[in-house]
Amino acid sequence: MTAKSWLTPTIIAVVALVLPFLLRDPYPQHILIMILIWATLGTAWNLLGGYAGQVSFGHAAFFGLGAYSAGLLFLHLKISTWWGMLLGPFVATAVAVPIGLICFRLRGPYFALATLALGEIFRLVFTNWVKFTHGAQGILILSTFPTKLPYYYIALAIWGLAMFTLNRLINSKLGYYFVSIREDQDAAESLGIPTTRYKMYAFLPSAFLAGLTGAFYMNYIAFIDPHVVFSLGDISVMVILVVMMGGVANPWGAPVGAAIYIALNEIFRAWLGSANVLAFGILVCLVILFLPNGVMGELGQIRRTAFRQKPAAAGGGQK
Amino acid sequence: MSLFGQTVICGILLGGMYALIAIGMTLIMGVMKIINLAHGALVMVGMYITYVCYKSWGLDPYIGMLIAMPALFLIGCLIQRYMINRLVEVDSILPENQVLLTVGIMLVLTELARLIFKSDYRSVTTGYSSSTFFVGDMSISIPMTVGFFIAMAFTYLLHLFLTRTDLGRSIRATAQDRNAAIYMGVNAPRVTVITFGIGSALAAAGGSLLLPLFYLWPDIGHLFTAKAFIITILGGMGSTMGAIFGGLTLGIAESLGATYISMGYKDVVGLVIFLLVLLFLPGGFKSLTKR
Amino acid sequence: MKKTLSISAVALMLIGALIIAGCGGGKQQAPKTEAKKETVKVGVILPLTGSEAMFGAMEKNSMEMAYEELKAAGKTTVGGKEIELKFEDDQSKQDAAKAAAEKLINQDKVAMLSGGYSSANTNVIAGTAQSKGIPFLIVTGSADKITQQGWQWIFRGTAAPASKYTGALWDLIDKVIKPKSVAIIYENTDFGTSSAEGFRKVCKEKGINIVFDQAYEKGAIDFKPMLANMKKTNPDVVFAVSYVMDASLIAKQMKELDFNTKLFIGGAAGYTMPEFKENAGDASEYVASTTLWIPNVAWKGAADYFKKYKEKYGKEPDYHGAQAYATMYIIADALGRAKDFTPAGIQKALKETDLMTIMGPIKFEDWEGYTNQDKPTTYVVQWQKGKLEVVWPEEAASAKLVFPVPNWKERK
Helix, strand or coil: CHHHHHHHHHHHHHHHHHHHHHCCCHHHHHHHHHHHHHHHHHHHHHHHHHHCCCCCCCCHHHHHHHHHHHHHHHHHHCCCHHHHHHHHHHHHHHHHHHHHHHHCCCCHHHHHHHHHHHHHHHHHHHHHCHHHHCHHHCEECCCCCCCCHHHHHHHHHHHHHHHHHHHHHHCCHHHHHHHHHHHCHHHHHHCCCCHHHHHHHHHHHHHHHHHHHHHHHHHHHCEECHHHHCCHHHHHHHHHHHHHHHCCCCCCHHHHHHHHHHHHHHHHHHHCHHHHHHHHHHHHHHHHHHCCCHHHHHHHHHHHHHCCCCCCHHHCCCC | CHHHHHHHHHHHHHHHHHHHHHHHHHHHHHHHCCCCCCHHHHHHHHHHHHHHHHHHHCCCHHHHHHHHHHHHHHHHHHHHHHHHHHHHHCCCCCCCHHHHHHHHHHHHHHHHHHHHHCCCCECCCCCCCCCEEEECCEEEEHHHHHHHHHHHHHHHHHHHHHHHCHHHHHHHHHHHCHHHHHHCCCCHHHHHHHHHHHHHHHHHHHHHHHCCCCCECHHHHHHHHHHHHHHHHHHCCCCHHHHHHHHHHHHHHHHHHHHHCCHHHHHHHHHHHHHHHHHHCCCCCHHHHHC | CHHHHHHHHHHHHHHHHHHHHHHHHHHHHHHHHHCCCCEEEEEEEECCCCCCHHHHHHHHHHHHHHHHHHHHCCCCEECCEEEEEEEEECCCCHHHHHHHHHHHHHHCCCCEEEECCCHHHHHHHHHHHHHHCCCEEECCCCCHHHHHCCCCCEEECCCCCHHHCCHHHHHHHHHHHCCCEEEEEEECCHHHHHHHHHHHHHHHHHCCEEEEEEEECCCCCCCHHHHHHHHHHCCCEEEEECCHHHHHHHHHHHHHCCCCCCEEEEECHHHHCHHHHHHHHHHHCCCEEEECCCCCCCCCCHHHHHHHHHHHHCCCCCHHHHHHHHHHHHHHHHHHHCCCCCHHHHHHHHHCCEEEECCEEEECEEECCEEEECCCCCEEEEEECCEEEEEECHHHCCCCCCCCCCCHHHCC
């Protein structure tokens, strides 16, 4: 059992480590880095949204805060944006505390919309607070490394950290608390689980990882402005889309979703000309319609059917 | 004083416009409890239909509205029948995957509009587009006033429909408790289909009324979706009268914010009010009347 | 039954998408098959989808039109090789712009890059091009700081830095308008903020009183609260930097509020476009604007371009299209002179550019902290009787400036 549970991650780690040597061209490497960025962001969202069931529509706020922590360090103190990788996650976490205390009083769509509003507030404030943030002019730096390899391994390390954190949390007692909150918050409370506190335990690491990803994004893309990093449509909603396509509440959901999202988007963009977003939209509809639990979520279903096992009692299943 | 008056008048008129777009959403959210991110895109489709009527047959936007509304009713019904209802039947970990479906629908509608009409900005300039009358030295836009009253009329009609007809009562029953409604013999899937249709038709009406004074391009939907959410929550999900109050509140708050704080921060004012209502009055204005 | 129906509905959608995809893909591949001889690839990154697609499409059309003209004149064959344009969509998003730049540089091995509409995307493409050492010729992106970084690989010819759009305007203000007070409104985008910053700075130097200064979020329905507030300050002149449709709403709503100033001046962008007039209607009358180009400028070929574009695509182009059209000529000219098609060779050829285009003479110079930046020629134009007339500089003027403009109520 233990050997088996270590097998898959080890294989994936080895593949991930040697992959850039197989794909030497910087262009596929860039795509891999983008996949890792989205995989990390998706994993962060999955912890809160997938496991604890708190669907956040405002994760761009933490991503943006991380990115701006790095950018503003450079802008005001003239120090390297890499220091943002230290500062960014903590800024995001610190901001997440009051947000969590406010928003966790709300449930379901109300929680979703509250986080949506908070994300938008951050975007508007960072756009209009020109003296401090340079507003829409954004922050432009020259990237540190000319090659992709260092970025790739840093992104890989961040993703590894995210996967490790996620696995440690969900395989501990906390993980069961998260799922019980998701499935029935009232029941969880009546069993004596302090739900707000446990939601925080899911939220803070989630914000930390989103902030870290944001800080890395600043370093890698080398330009940010508020409309990009605090974007509702391109970050907050897209991260949900990534996780849901891959599979919610599944540790491999975010990476698989990210790979699908980035790779397909890129293939469509490069080959379909101006119809690319349309094709992507149709694909999203199809995935959600036919694989409502995402690729990884339905994979289990398919496997169960294939091995003719009875569905687990808790699994529910289709009727 | 006249500055204050002007601001409030602008806010009220704008709020009426917002309300009409939001009524459709509040109906959909109230019955189905889903966050419909395609709502703005439906407004956009309605606007394009009205626009085509104007350009091809010279129909006034207020008449074009009568074509756009049934068209959108049909589109809405189809979306609900063949896409969203399919998902409701499936057991999934998070019910929010319906939201993602609406994101997909939004992308498809927006890009189809782009394919047909290009990304060009379009506008309909009618004789009354910028006509105004003055009260004291405060200017009042006539198309906005007309739009405001039509919005009120629609709300009232919808209210009558929901409270006086069998179908309306079934919609409200499904909104309150879907399972209980089904036990009482309500055909819930059919009710949701009709609800989504009506919601979409109202979105189209909002778009048609805005067309003479605003403009149109495929991405315009994003502007409306967020506003409609805020109003829906302000008013309380599923409450038509709440949507009017929510719309007016948001309109006035934005106008006052634009005048007395800064035009750049006006949306922040709206969002902060939204958060405050969420926290201290989670049922929206609807819950005030129940006490 | 139900399932079959929904599956067939979805399948229909898929087929539709495939047809569209086929069309799109087919179009893209067409030039590849005919150009069998060796090519020099030029990557062009423009927004073909997303919120900026309207301008991206106009620029792509203009570049293709210029390319066909050059081809007819035999100028697309340089050093025995054929220039090949490779268009990439940036989806109006910077992530996609970065991916497109990476793809063009590393996979398609382009000799140089061009394009760049929004400032954000231009920044990202410029950053990538600079770190890879590939020449990048900007079409539209006008944020000041792109050419202020000292980046040797970045060239900007047809676009001015945002704060330099007002050259001719200041001349006009000094000589004719002489306002005591101005009001500034601008959209809170990169272009808007930079333009307003530049204008504000000169106002302060000249001691002109700024009575109102506010940014707004683009896409608002109702500008009246801001305008009513501004009306109270009673400025002599209003300077506004707006996108095209915001511009038309601002003009319309000023009329509705009966807000009179001696002159309303737009800072390029929206106020010169045909859509502005169409939507603003008679409220557009006497609105002045700075601009880089209009169809009736004196430069040779400008009017022809306008006419030809309108015939071919059924729509009036504005200065964005002209920028792309002129850029294509600069590319062909530079590649024609380049000794070899290495990045350094093309960089050298670009640096030595001295070409007359429909945007005026183009030279890449280092001045006032800018690198490889053309010194722009700017104009002040005014809508008169529904037509855009050049009113300044005087030697290029096609009509006389109407100043101060009549009050709304005095007009018919």
